[in-house]
Amino acid sequence: MDKQIFNQLSHLLSSIDEKTYSSYKNSIETFTDYVNNAIKQKGNLSILIGSNPFELVEMNHKNHANFMYSIFVTKDVQSMHDTYIWAYQTYHAKGFNFRYFYFELIAWRESFELHHEKSLAPIIELYNYLISLHDYFIQHATSTNDEVPNNIDREIYSKFLDAILKPDMTEAISISNTFIKKDEDIKSFWEQIILPALYSVGNKWADAEISVGEEHTATSICQRVMSEHYGKIIRHVESSKKILVTTSPNELHEVGARMLADILELNGYDITFLSSNSSIKEKLDVIELEDIEFVVISTTIVSNIVKTQEIVSQIRDTFKENSPSIIIGGQAFVKNPDANELIQADYVIQSANEVLDLLKKEGCSND
Numbered sequence: 001m002d003k004q005i006f007n008q009l010s011h012l013l014s015s016i017d018e019k020t021y022s023s024y025k026n027s028i029e030t031f032t033d034y035v036n037n038a039i040k041q042k043g044n045l046s047i048l049i050g051s052n053p054f055e056l057v058e059m060n061h062k063n064h065a066n067f068m069y070s071i072f073v074t075k076d077v078q079s080m081h082d083t084y085i086w087a088y089q090t091y092h093a094k095g096f097n098f099r100y101f102y103f104e105l106i107a108w109r110e111s112f113e114l115h116h117e118k119s120l121a122p123i124i125e126l127y128n129y130l131i132s133l134h135d136y137f138i139q140h141a142t143s144t145n146d147e148v149p150n151n152i153d154r155e156i157y158s159k160f161l162d163a164i165l166k167p168d169m170t171e172a173i174s175i176s177n178t179f180i181k182k183d184e185d186i187k188s189f190w191e192q193i194i195l196p197a198l199y200s201v202g203n204k205w206a207d208a209e210i211s212v213g214e215e216h217t218a219t220s221i222c223q224r225v226m227s228e229h230y231g232k233i234i235r236h237v238e239s240s241k242k243i244l245v246t247t248s249p250n251e252l253h254e255v256g257a258r259m260l261a262d263i264l265e266l267n268g269y270d271i272t273f274l275s276s277n278s279s280i281k282e283k284l285d286v287i288e289l290e291d292i293e294f295v296v297i298s299t300t301i302v303s304n305i306v307k308t309q310e311i312v313s314q315i316r317d318t319f320k321e322n323s324p325s326i327i328i329g330g331q332a333f334v335k336n337p338d339a340n341e342l343i344q345a346d347y348v349i350q351s352a353n354e355v356l357d358l359l360k361k362e363g364c365s366n367d
Helices: 003-014 018-026 028-040 045-049 054-074 077-093 098-113 118-132 134-139 154-165 169-179 185-206 212-228 230-234 255-266 280-289 302-322 331-335 352-361
Strands: 242-247 270-274 294-298 325-329 347-349
Touching: 003 077, 003 118, 018 028, 018 054, 018 118, 028 045, 028 054, 028 098, 045 054, 045 098, 054 077, 054 098, 054 302, 077 098, 077 134, 077 185, 077 331, 098 118, 098 134, 118 134, 154 169, 154 185, 154 212, 169 185, 169 212, 185 212, 185 255, 212 230, 212 255, 230 255, 242 255, 242 280, 255 270, 255 294, 255 352, 270 280, 280 302, 294 302, 302 325, 302 331, 325 352, 347 352
Parallel strands: 242 270, 242 294, 294 325, 325 347
Antiparallel strands: none
């Protein structure tokens, strides 16, 4: 990122205090509705969004609003910069005209101005600068680099990727059965075949090479492959230590968190897994009823960082000095390494191996 741009964005974000972002949050639905209507009323809508349904536009606006709230709180300049470029690249690949983003940013600014609240002035100033960066974002909206890790079996990876894209569930399961000769191979297949394949599928969706339906089907096949081997995993559980693995609310995919739960079970830990659809009350009930010692929260979407903080706060408010240790991880924290300053979790991790090392270090062995 250009140093001058970084410094200016940092300065503008530093002006957005708690009063400002709280005011923004209180009216976030009003702002989003205004932007939806402003874009819908454009006479050249089909030129702006192509053949895409307007529901996709509304989803983008909702995600934008939540993402920006997270940025106002965390002040993460790099994440904001990279996500804007990613959005330009991804939606343009789906047929959106770059002018759509220009009109969208103007609509956001108008929504704040029409709110007639002085506390929003720093946000309006930020959006003025973002609008001025429109051409810069276009220039940097290059295609995602679909890199394959070097430490994987490229032949097996390619065959598996082909199978989940066909889609051919039988072939995908067969490939996993061929690779997994012993239970210890499950972790390698999860991390070195399924995970890179899912990243590749996500990149293909972002580049409009596959549809959202095809992306969901590929993900479902991966989940089916994982369930095929769960009988081998569960027989390794022997620890009396209880660990809750869950995700932040509204996470679209949970495969990464499910993989972590499987790997922990392979190593003997007793795991309860709760999906993103589970309520905070369900999480609190499980912690109390199952005497949970560690809670692992996976967050993929940057806009969910604030929701992760809310979960952590509620756990601590409920159990106080008896609260379980809280571990956070996921792509959102890879992109935002300083986000734990907001969340105040006990640990931040970036891989399953880090969790295993941490549990051993903290005396939570599988004995």
